[in-house]
Amino acid sequence: MAQTGRTWTAARSSAAAWFLAPAVLLVAVLVLVPIGQTLWLSLHDAAGRDAVGAANYADIFTAPEIRRALLNNAIWIVVVPNLVTAVGLLAAVLAQRVRRSTAVRVVLFMPMAISLVSAGVTFRLVYDESPDRGVLNAVVVGVHDTFKPPSQYHGARARDGQALTPRDGGLQTTQPVTDREPVLLPLVGLAPRQLPKSATQAGTSGIVQGTGLRGVVWSDFLAVGGRPGAVDTGELGLPGVDVEVLRSGTVVARTRTAADGTFHLPQLTGQDYVVRLAAGNFTEPFAGLTWLGPSLVTPALIGTYIWIWAGFAMALVTAGLAAIPKETLEAARIDGAGEWQVLRAVTVPLMRPVLMVVLLTLTVNVLKVFDLVLVLAPESAQGPASVVALEMWRSSFDNIGRSSALGILLLVLALPGVLYNVHRLRRSER
Numbered sequence: 001m002a003q004t005g006r007t008w009t010a011a012r013s014s015a016a017a018w019f020l021a022p023a024v025l026l027v028a029v030l031v032l033v034p035i036g037q038t039l040w041l042s043l044h045d046a047a048g049r050d051a052v053g054a055a056n057y058a059d060i061f062t063a064p065e066i067r068r069a070l071l072n073n074a075i076w077i078v079v080v081p082n083l084v085t086a087v088g089l090l091a092a093v094l095a096q097r098v099r100r101s102t103a104v105r106v107v108l109f110m111p112m113a114i115s116l117v118s119a120g121v122t123f124r125l126v127y128d129e130s131p132d133r134g135v136l137n138a139v140v141v142g143v144h145d146t147f148k149p150p151s152q153y154h155g156a157r158a159r160d161g162q163a164l165t166p167r168d169g170g171l172q173t174t175q176p177v178t179d180r181e182p183v184l185l186p187l188v189g190l191a192p193r194q195l196p197k198s199a200t201q202a203g204t205s206g207i208v209q210g211t212g213l214r215g216v217v218w219s220d221f222l223a224v225g226g227r228p229g230a231v232d233t234g235e236l237g238l239p240g241v242d243v244e245v246l247r248s249g250t251v252v253a254r255t256r257t258a259a260d261g262t263f264h265l266p267q268l269t270g271q272d273y274v275v276r277l278a279a280g281n282f283t284e285p286f287a288g289l290t291w292l293g294p295s296l297v298t299p300a301l302i303g304t305y306i307w308i309w310a311g312f313a314m315a316l317v318t319a320g321l322a323a324i325p326k327e328t329l330e331a332a333r334i335d336g337a338g339e340w341q342v343l344r345a346v347t348v349p350l351m352r353p354v355l356m357v358v359l360l361t362l363t364v365n366v367l368k369v370f371d372l373v374l375v376l377a378p379e380s381a382q383g384p385a386s387v388v389a390l391e392m393w394r395s396s397f398d399n400i401g402r403s404s405a406l407g408i409l410l411l412v413l414a415l416p417g418v419l420y421n422v423h424r425l426r427r428s429e430r
Contacts, residue, residue: 035411038404038407038408039404039408041400041401041404042056042057042401042404042405042407042408043056043401044400044401045401046398046399046400046401046402047400048400048401052401055401056401056402056404056405057405057409059402059405060402060405060406060409065383065386065391066388066391066406068383068384068386069386069387069388069390069391070388072298072385072386072387073366073367073387073388075298075302076302076366076367076369076387077363077366077367079302080302080305080306080362080366081358081359081360081362081363081366082359083302083306084305084306084309084310084312084313084358084362085313085317085355085358085359085362087306087310087313087314088310088311088312088313088314088315088316088317088358089313089314089317089348089351089355091108091310091311091313091314092313092314092317092318092321093321093343093347095108095314095318096321105314105315105318108310108311108314109311109312109314109315110311111307111308111309111310111311112308112309112311112312114308115371116308116371116372116375117371117372117375119304119307119308119372119376120304120371120372120374120375120376121375123300123304123376124292124375124376127291127292127300127376129287129288129289129290129291129292130288131287131288134288134291136288136291137287137288137289137291138288140286140288140289141285141286141287141288144286145285145286148286150283150284150285150286151280151281151282151283151284152194152196152240153187153190153194153238153241153281153282154194154282154283154284154285155189155190155191155194155282155284156187156188156189156190156194156281156282157171157187157188157189158171158186158187158188159186159187159188159220159228159229163175163183163184163185163186163229164185164186164187164277167276168279169279169282170276170277170278170279170280170281170282171185171187171276171277171282172246172274172275172276172277173185173274173275173276176271176272176273176274177213177215177271177273177274177275178213178270178271178272178273179211179212179213179214179268179269179270179271179273180271182204182214182215182216183213183214183215183216183275184215184216184229184230184231185215185216185217185218185275185277186218186220186228186229187217187218187219187220187238188219188220188221190219190221190238195219195236195238196239196240198239198259199236199237199238199239199259199260199261200236200237200259200260201233201234201235201236201237201260202216202218202219202231202235202236202237202260202261203216203237203258203260203261203262204216204231211266211269212264212265212266212267212268212269213245213253213264213265213268213269213273213275214262214263214264214265215243215262215263215275216231216237216257216260216261216262216263217237217238217241217243217257217261217263217277218231218235218236218237218238218261219235219236219237219238220235221235222234222235236261237257237258237259237260237261237262238257238261239256239257239258239259239260239261240256240257241256241257241261241263241277241281242254242256242277242278242280242281243255243256243257243263243275243276243277243278244275244276244277244278245265245268245273245274245275245276246273246274246275246276247272247273247274248272252268252273253265253267253268292376292377292378292381293380293381294380294381294383294384295384297377297381297384297385298384298385300376301372301373301376301377301385304372304376305366305369305372309362309365312358312362313358313362316354316357316358317351317354317355317358319354320351320353320354320355321347321351324347324350324351328346328350329342329346329347332345332346360417360420361417363417364414364417364418367388367389367410367413367414368389368410368414369387369389370387370389370390370393373385373386373387373389373390374390374393388406388409388410389406389410391406392406392407392410
């Protein structure tokens with residue numbers, strides 16, 4: 001009887017081995033053999049012919065571009081898995097409290113259906129520097145201009161060869177002025193829409209006569225005709241321009257122009273004055289941020305990655321939340337715990353195994369991030385945004401040894417997370 005049991009067990013083991021043999025062979029051909037070949041190449045030169053030992057591994061830890069890629073990978077590993085898991089957890093918890101929660105989850109999970117290449121192309125438009133095309137900069141500029149609007153006369157400049165010269169962001173008279181003659185300050189470069197509705201014909205009659213320092217600031221432009229530097233009929237004055245008067249480098253008076261662009265300071269007599277149009281008159285509108293520039297490209301890439309993978313974390317966390325007994329949560333609420341306390345003290349501890357799997361899965365995935373950086377980061381910013389996988393791809397064109405060493409490095413970095421997930425799977429089966 002015992003012999004028959006052993007025979008039956010052996011037959012079952014043999015049958016299982018035969019069924020598993022194709023899968024084992026496939027893994028060996030597609031995984032183990034490439035790993036072995038990559039390890040062999042990592043010990044050879046750029047052409048893969050002559051053995052160089054560990055020189056490639058020493059090179060990848062000393063080359064500046066590799067060190068920068070390793071630093072970026074470290075930032076990704078520290079920031080991204082935690083943020084994605086947190087966003088996924090909050091989305092899963094909040095989705096339970098809204099109507100049509102299934103539809104909400106589908107919408108949040110939809111970015112996972114988009115390839116990273118497609119997401120990179122899409123977010124190229126989102127991060128476009130021009131507020132007219134880039135959605136994010138359009139929002140940023142709108143919010144900024146609400147609290148700090150640009151100057152009405154931005155873009156204005158002095159007419160060439162006339163009385164004004166640029167100075168400290170503003171414009172000031174080239175030569176000292178006196179109270180004997182009106183100070184003519186012509187500006188050009190203003191679009192018709194920039195001229196306020198209150199602007200009237202540039203005034204001269206009121207400033208020709210009188211005492212004290214006086215002058216006019218106007219838009220010195222006519223579509224047809226017109227004399228440069230002279231006030232012509234049809235040219236509008238610029239109201240509300242801040243005018244400063246200096247003497248010996250010290251501001252002695254300030255005023256604003258009237259609707260016809262004139263200003264008058266009867267208390268200032270004599271000569272050796274300098275009239276300055278303050279820099280605040282010409283403040284340029286906020287143009288937004290260079291999201292894909294060297295300083296912000298990594299946070300921009302991380303934001304795109306979170307948008308894509310938050311749905312994955314939400315799906316796993318939602319499955320974990322379904323396994324939590326509702327009685328446990330209700331007991332905490334009856335004891336007086338608020339929703340935040342229930343989440344922090346009950347839900348998260350019970351969800352720790354699921355959250356750990358999400359964190360480790362995302363960590364392994366982040367180590368391999370490549371196509372998003374390649375597609376989204378412009379050529380000028382790919383250096384500051386580079387990661388190990390991208391450097392491996394670049395090196396494969398001219399240095400197969402270093403590229404293989406980087407591949408082995410990625411394998412070593414990802415292996416602990418993979419082994420932990422396998423361990424978790426086996427323990428859950430037991």
